[in-house]
Amino acid sequence: MRKAILLVMLAFSLPALAGKIQIDPSPIPLKGTFQVVVAGLQDVQTGNVLVVNVRTGEEIRVPLEAKEGRLLAGPIYALRDCDDAAGKEHVIRVQVGDVIVAATDLEEGLSVTAVMTAPTGEPALTVERWDEGQALWCPSSPLEPGKIRIVVEDPGKDVLCEPESVQVTIRLGGKEKDLDAREKGATSGQFVSELELSIERDGPALKAVLTHKGSEFLSAPLAEGMALTVVYEDLAYSVSLPSLAVRFESTEVVEDTDCPVKLALSEPTDPDEVIWYVDGAERSERGPEIKLIRTEPTYPDSLSVIALVRKGALWGKAEAKVVFVPHTEIEFVQAGSGETAKAPWRCGTPLRVKLAGVYDDAAPRVWVGVLGPSCTVKELALEPKGNGVFVSEPFRPEELSACAGDILWAQYKDPTCLEDVAYTLLRLR
Numbered sequence: 001m002r003k004a005i006l007l008v009m010l011a012f013s014l015p016a017l018a019g020k021i022q023i024d025p026s027p028i029p030l031k032g033t034f035q036v037v038v039a040g041l042q043d044v045q046t047g048n049v050l051v052v053n054v055r056t057g058e059e060i061r062v063p064l065e066a067k068e069g070r071l072l073a074g075p076i077y078a079l080r081d082c083d084d085a086a087g088k089e090h091v092i093r094v095q096v097g098d099v100i101v102a103a104t105d106l107e108e109g110l111s112v113t114a115v116m117t118a119p120t121g122e123p124a125l126t127v128e129r130w131d132e133g134q135a136l137w138c139p140s141s142p143l144e145p146g147k148i149r150i151v152v153e154d155p156g157k158d159v160l161c162e163p164e165s166v167q168v169t170i171r172l173g174g175k176e177k178d179l180d181a182r183e184k185g186a187t188s189g190q191f192v193s194e195l196e197l198s199i200e201r202d203g204p205a206l207k208a209v210l211t212h213k214g215s216e217f218l219s220a221p222l223a224e225g226m227a228l229t230v231v232y233e234d235l236a237y238s239v240s241l242p243s244l245a246v247r248f249e250s251t252e253v254v255e256d257t258d259c260p261v262k263l264a265l266s267e268p269t270d271p272d273e274v275i276w277y278v279d280g281a282e283r284s285e286r287g288p289e290i291k292l293i294r295t296e297p298t299y300p301d302s303l304s305v306i307a308l309v310r311k312g313a314l315w316g317k318a319e320a321k322v323v324f325v326p327h328t329e330i331e332f333v334q335a336g337s338g339e340t341a342k343a344p345w346r347c348g349t350p351l352r353v354k355l356a357g358v359y360d361d362a363a364p365r366v367w368v369g370v371l372g373p374s375c376t377v378k379e380l381a382l383e384p385k386g387n388g389v390f391v392s393e394p395f396r397p398e399e400l401s402a403c404a405g406d407i408l409w410a411q412y413k414d415p416t417c418l419e420d421v422a423y424t425l426l427r428l429r
Helices: 001-011
Strands: 022-025 033-039 045-051 061-069 070-079 092-093 099-104 109-116 124-131 136-139 146-153 165-172 176-185 190-202 205-212 215-221 228-234 235-240 251-258 263-266 273-278 289-292 301-309 314-325 327-333 349-356 366-370 377-380 382-386 389-392 405-415 419-428
Touching: 022 099, 022 109, 033 045, 033 099, 033 109, 045 070, 099 327, 109 349, 124 228, 124 235, 146 165, 146 176, 165 190, 165 205, 165 215, 176 215, 190 314, 205 314, 235 405, 251 263, 263 301, 263 314, 273 289, 289 301, 327 405, 327 419, 349 366, 349 405
Parallel strands: 070 092, 251 314
Antiparallel strands: 022 033, 033 070, 045 061, 045 099, 061 070, 099 109, 124 136, 124 146, 146 190, 165 176, 165 228, 176 190, 190 205, 205 215, 228 235, 263 289, 273 301, 301 314, 327 349, 349 389, 366 377, 366 405, 382 389, 405 419
């Protein structure tokens, strides 16, 4: 011990001589190896070097061997008390920040110092999911609901002989929160944190929820293309959150008052669970379709319909709008001006039939005829005028063999709603 202290003192007091001594590498990484190199000595083939930890006073003596014109001692392992030294010949126990002195009495004494630094190695970041079927952790893309874990591999953070922690940042749906990842074992350099991912209902919406140690850690509204991002120092790892594709046969339905409306899912074809919301209120229906009807004055003119759908562990959402409109109106109008035709109407004067409020029938049809035993009925071609208005081609009542005293009729029937029937009469002269 006295000799070790003397050599340490010599490290700071001896003048520079022809021979040179160095520690390679310097500084020395924890859990790494180093060697002592002596160069510039003539006709010297052997010797010894004394390696000392200044903090603890531990010393080891390592033989020098001639190689390529230099004397080399090592490899020497710089290990902590908790590191396994089995099979390693030259070991010195150290901590980060320790000063190591290497000295030899060759050429009246040579010495050098080096400092212990953190272990070297590039960090890595991954996100994994637990596969129940295989009972192992698997790559996480895409990230389905269930157990997940964040794994940081960073040799440079494994410094102490006890489990340590590193901090990662979790980002989800525009929110973020820091999380500690704990080292797995005392000397692994692998830092792990486990979470539980679930998709939960939030009224008529869905949200992605991360749970940590039984408590909600972070949540955000579920959106298409949503991703979970983990950030560690300069590394970022993103993985998408899959959502169930949910679609209606139609996303906007227009129907007449008092007529039933059926909204049905077109995808998925065999859902495990469907929850319906109408204007924010949960409905009792649980199947793949829902029927609605507007009866004055129970419902407003339009309804917002949302379906939350689950298949397996995945959830999805679809929205539709149902608009209720008044029943169709029908009237005879003057062929030229478009003004309402008033009875009694001349048999030879041209007319048209006008439909208004036709919002739920893309191809309406209208017929005209004469009241009585006559079987004369004619379908008139209709031309759309916009905003639910259709106007027929012109015709003359006499084309239907109608004459003074007859009563002309016109009729429209909604093919999807039996309650929507429009009918009008016009007396002729």
